Amino acid sequence: MxxxxxxxxxxxxxxxxxxxxxxxxLRIGGLSALGSALAACGVQxxxxxxxTASAESVESFWNGRTQNGKVDFANWPLYMDPSKPELxxxxxxxxxxxxxxxxxxxxxPWFSKVQPQLSARDPIGYDLMVITNGIQFGQFKSSGFxxxxxxxxxxxxxxxxxxxxxxxxFDPGNRFSVPWASGITGIAYDPAKIKRPITSLADxxxxxxxxxxxxxxxxTELANFxxxxxxLDPARSDAxxxxxxxxKLMEQKDAGLVRNYxxxxxxxxxxxxEIWICQAWSxxxxxxxxxxxxxxxxxxPQEGGTIWTDNFAIPVTAVNPVDAIALIDFFYEVExxxxxxxxxxxxxxxxxxxxxxxxxxxxxPEMLAVADSPVVFPSDADYAKLHYYVDLDTAEKxxxxxxxxxxxxxx
Numbered sequence: 001m002x003x004x005x006x007x008x009x010x011x012x013x014x015x016x017x018x019x020x021x022x023x024x025x026l027r028i029g030g031l032s033a034l035g036s037a038l039a040a041c042g043v044q045x046x047x048x049x050x051x052t053a054s055a056e057s058v059e060s061f062w063n064g065r066t067q068n069g070k071v072d073f074a075n076w077p078l079y080m081d082p083s084k085p086e087l088x089x090x091x092x093x094x095x096x097x098x099x100x101x102x103x104x105x106x107x108x109p110w111f112s113k114v115q116p117q118l119s120a121r122d123p124i125g126y127d128l129m130v131i132t133n134g135i136q137f138g139q140f141k142s143s144g145f146x147x148x149x150x151x152x153x154x155x156x157x158x159x160x161x162x163x164x165x166x167x168x169x170f171d172p173g174n175r176f177s178v179p180w181a182s183g184i185t186g187i188a189y190d191p192a193k194i195k196r197p198i199t200s201l202a203d204x205x206x207x208x209x210x211x212x213x214x215x216x217x218x219x220t221e222l223a224n225f226x227x228x229x230x231x232l233d234p235a236r237s238d239a240x241x242x243x244x245x246x247x248k249l250m251e252q253k254d255a256g257l258v259r260n261y262x263x264x265x266x267x268x269x270x271x272x273x274e275i276w277i278c279q280a281w282s283x284x285x286x287x288x289x290x291x292x293x294x295x296x297x298x299x300x301p302q303e304g305g306t307i308w309t310d311n312f313a314i315p316v317t318a319v320n321p322v323d324a325i326a327l328i329d330f331f332y333e334v335e336x337x338x339x340x341x342x343x344x345x346x347x348x349x350x351x352x353x354x355x356x357x358x359x360x361x362x363x364x365p366e367m368l369a370v371a372d373s374p375v376v377f378p379s380d381a382d383y384a385k386l387h388y389y390v391d392l393d394t395a396e397k398x399x400x401x402x403x404x405x406x407x408x409x410x411x
Contacts (some may be wrong), residue, residue, distance in 0.1 A: 214278030
C-alpha cells in the first residue's frame with residue numbers, strides 16, 4: 001500500500017516484482033478452481049433452506065443484537081496489505097478489535113470445513129468471511145447459512161457502490177452479501193504476435209491461431225465463454241444450453257486450435273510465446289505488464305466476459321454480527337476502498353476510490369497506472385458486457401455441469 005511517509009511506495013506495494021495475488025494463492029496451495037468445484041459436489045448443505053431475505057427475517061436476526069467490540073474476520077491469503085492499515089484505522093475509529101485470519105484457500109474445502117458447525121447452528125469461529133460467487137455461494141445461501149444483511153446499517157455501501165454490484169444474479173438485492181473485490185475474465189493477447197486488434201470471442205476460434213490459443217481449465221470459466229460464444233446468457237442457462245456450449249468448445253479443441261487448458265500457468269505460456277491469445281484474468285495481465293514491462297493486451301470481448309466477485313458475508317451463527325457489519329460498511333468509505341485497491345489491484349467496487357488513488361499517487365507512475373487502469377476501474381460500458389457465472393443451485397446440477405466441462409479439458 002502507498003504510504004505518504006515512505007520513500008519507495010512501489011517496494012511497499014510489491015510492484016517492483018510481480019506481487020503474488022489472490023489467484024496465486026490457489027496455485028501455491030495446490031488447489032485449482034476445478035478442485036473446488038469437484039470438492040463441493042460431494043458436500044450438500046444440510047441447513048434450513050432459505051433463498052430470500054424478507055424484512056421479517058432481517059428484523060428477526062438483527063433485533064436486540066449489540067456491538068461487542070470484537071470481530072473475527074476470515075479472508076484469503078494475500079488479499080490485504082500485511083500491515084493491515086485499514087483494520088488499524090477501523091479500530092481507532094470504532095474501538096472494535098479485528099482478529100484477521102488468512103484461512104480460506106479454496107471455496108470447496110472452506111464450505112466442507114464450516115458446513116457441519118453451521119448445520120448444527122454452532123459458531124464457526126468467524127463473524128465475517130469473504131466467499132466467491134459460484135457453486136459454494138449457492139450452497140451457503142440455499143442452506144440458510146448466511147445472515148440476512150440489514151442495509152440500514154450499510155449507508156456507505158448504498159452511497160458509494162458501483163451500480164453493477166446491486167444487480168448480482170447470484171444474490172439479487174445483496175440480500176446476503178456485498179462485494180469485497182472482483183475480477184474480470186476476458187481475452188489477453190500478445191500484439192507482437194497478433195498484428196490486428198482482438199475484439200471478439202470468435203478470435204479464440206480463428207484458424208489463423210491454430211495451436212496458439214489458451215483456454216482456462218476451470219469449468220465455470222470455460223463454460224461461460226462457450227455459452228457467450230454460442231449467444232447464450234450464462235446466468236440464465238440450462239442443461240440444453242450447456243450442451244450447446246460444450247459442443248462449441250469441442251469444435252475449438254477438435255480443430256487443433258487449443259494448445260492447452262491452463263490454470264494460472266497461462267501467464268508463463270503467453271509470456272514465452274507458446275500461446276498468442278488466451279482466456280485470461282484481468283488482474284494477472286495488469287500486474288504482469290506493470291512488473292515485467294510486457295505489453296500484453298487485455299480486452300473484454302464484444303459478446304461479453306465474466307465478472308467474478310469475492311463477497312463479504314456474515315455466517316448465520318456469528319457471535320459478533322453487529323461488529324462485522326460495521327466493518328463491512330467501513331470498507332465502503334472511499335479512503336478505505338482506495339488504500340485497499342492500491343495494494344491488491346483487483347476491481348474496486350467503489351468508483352470514487354479512483355480519484356482518491358490519484359491524489360495518493362502524488363505523481364507516482366505505478367499508482368497512477370492503478371487509478372487509470374480499466375481493469376481496476378471498469379467503465380459503465382465495460383460493466384454492461386460482464387456476466388456472472390452459471391447459477392448452480394443443486395448438487396445434481398453441479399455434478400452434471402462439472403462432468404460435462406471437465407470432460408473437455410481432460411480428454
